[in-house]
Amino acid sequence: MKAVTWQGVGRLGVESVPDPLLLRPDDVIVRTTLATVCGSDLHLYDGFIPTMQHGDIIGHEFMGEVVEVGPEVRRLKKGDRAVVPAVIACGACFFCKKELYSLCENTNPNAHAAEQVYGHSGAAIFGYSHLFGGYAGGFAEYVRVPHADVGPVKVPEGLSDEQVLFISDALPTGYQAALFAEIEPGDTVAVWGAGAVGLFGMKCAWLLGAGRVIAIDQDEQRLELARRHCQAETVNFRSLEHDGQTIVERLRDMTGGRGPDRCIDAVGMEAHGTGFGRLYDEIKTRLKLESDRPFALRQAIQACRKGGTVSVIGVYGGLIDKFNIGAAFNKGLTLRMGQLHAQRYVGMLLEKVSKGELDATFPITHRMSLEEAPRAFETFKNHHDGCCRVVLRP
Ligand SMILES: NC(=O)c1ccc[n+]([C@@H]2O[C@H](COP(=O)([O-])OP(=O)(O)OC[C@H]3O[C@@H](n4cnc5c(N)ncnc54)[C@H](O)[C@@H]3O)[C@@H](O)[C@H]2O)c1
Ligand SMILES: [Zn+2]
Ligand SMILES: [Zn+2]
Structure with a gap:
């Protein structure tokens, strides 16, 4: 065969x-x-x-x-x-x-x-x-x-x-991403990554009671799929960079200063980044000092509202660096993840x-x-x- x-x-x-x-x-x-x-x-x-x-x-x-x-x-x-x-x-x-x-x-x-x-x-x-x-x-x-x-x-x-x-x-993975986000009725759910997994995560977030869905990616055509098929508001992190605003700032602006209630990382270990963070992860992974690039994960933790949930469905395989455990801890976040x-x-x-x-x-x-x-x-x-x-x- x-x-x-x-x-x-x-x-x-x-x-x-x-x-x-x-x-x-x-x-x-x-x-x-x-x-x-x-x-x-x-x-x-x-x-x-x-x-x-x-x-x-x-x-x-x-x-x-x-x-x-x-x-x-x-x-x-x-x-x-x-x-x-x-x-x-x-x-x-x-x-x-x-x-x-x-x-x-x-x-x-x-x-x-x-x-x-x-x-x-x-x-x-x-x-x-x-x-x-x-x-x-x-x-x-x-x-x-x-x-x-x-x-x-x-x-x-x-x-x-x-x-x-x-x-x-991809579909059950998106469902599990939304389930692990522990969505309560009316919650604002932000999803990093508008690939099939993230897109299905957005659809399933609505099924599980979301009141608002925000998609984050740099691919305008995928963000268009998110708008058209998943009723998502969208943020293009690449154009945000040109506007001189960080994703965390933009999400805070969009949510009255509080941050999204639930954040889903549907990007995983090969995240693309911007600015110094991108350079940092690129050099570290090249030198084998970290195995995965947790760019989206760090942002999800930083952006999530206090007491919120970060659901990690993007795959991680090894070790990451500059993991903002302090933000997760001091904001009382719940982290859920897994295959x-x-x-x-x-x-x-x-x-x-x-x-x-x-x-x-x-x-x-x-x-x-x-x-x-x-x-x-x-x-x-x-x-x-x-x-x-x-x-x-x-
Ligand atoms: N947990 C599981 O069991 C499971 C199952 C299937 C897939 N996955 C994982 O889910 C992830 C997504 O899968 P997919 O098929 O949708 O992949 P994909 O490559 O099609 O989508 C990933 C998207 O993330 C975007 N992206 C990259 N960096 C970003 C950043 N910093 N912020 C926001 N968006 C960014 C890319 O532009 C791309 O559109 C992968 O890591 C995959 O391995 C996990
Ligand atoms: Zn897969
Ligand atoms: Zn078994």
Whole structure:
């Protein structure tokens, strides 16, 4: 089969590789019909996540048709169309029983490596480095999906692939971002990052009772998506720089001096910055004195109103510097964060999409074939041609 493989920082291959096989009785094999490049894939592409190996098949946001079924699988049968959550969870361990699926303790065969880095290991994620299990990912014609009764959800007839694809990752991630923000009715919610995850975070903030949503980015086309599809007020941090105002000052102005009640960081470790802060993080990451660039996170903490919540959904992988713990502490902030507990939300979100209560197609700006993955990554990474999300169809 054809698959997209990691070949070093900034390099991808489209190769012929052996087809996957059923390995355990509760596996299925899915023929991928649609996949999308996520911001998290850029962290692999740009070399921010360690333990990638040449030839690893990447991709964690995908869906397809079930073509082979292990003897113990109950919920799926051959011919079903299914969306597959990015996170692999066993459904039976201490953490899965608490619905903390991304903390599953049974699916990462390389747990010892994660324990050395993080103290404990989380769940495995498709196509997301050996630290996260080394499972082959979804940018391929076929994928082995373990624990098939726990993760994948069957897609009802009448819904297109594009309508449901993001239920695999970006949509539940946005939902979790809003949930972790602990929104109270009428709250002002500020979201850093207007990629698909941030945009879905904005939509879900309204679902959870927000009274106002403010989107922050430097990409005017994505901010337009935020205005048009997420009823957000927008702040372009790049043009703010030219106006000589900081994001913290602007948000204070917009909220009567108090600051947003809830702040969501949907940017993560590869944040772009302005001024001295940008230079600081660039030099420090180049010299390997910090691994992640927490530019948006620092701003979210600084801007958040006293007693508010900062929800961190953008991915962080290692160590950050100049973390404003004093601001967080003295303002009595709540910080919540983590990888997506996908399995907890997929059923509910599929229902909302089926009923037409939630449109999850609007971030799709580009459609390409699997062979075009290298171009898809460059287009997505550089926001070429107004790109917000590329979908890949094998
Ligand atoms: N926690 C999880 O389980 C989970 C799941 C999926 C994605 N993610 C993470 O969520 C983040 C967003 O994913 P995405 O697919 O939307 O990525 P994306 O790259 O499409 O979007 C990121 C956006 O942030 C903007 N940005 C950069 N620096 C900024 C700054 N300082 N202030 C405001 N905006 C800034 C970029 O212009 C871009 O539009 C990534 O870090 C990704 O890894 C987390
Ligand atoms: Zn993702
Ligand atoms: Zn588990």
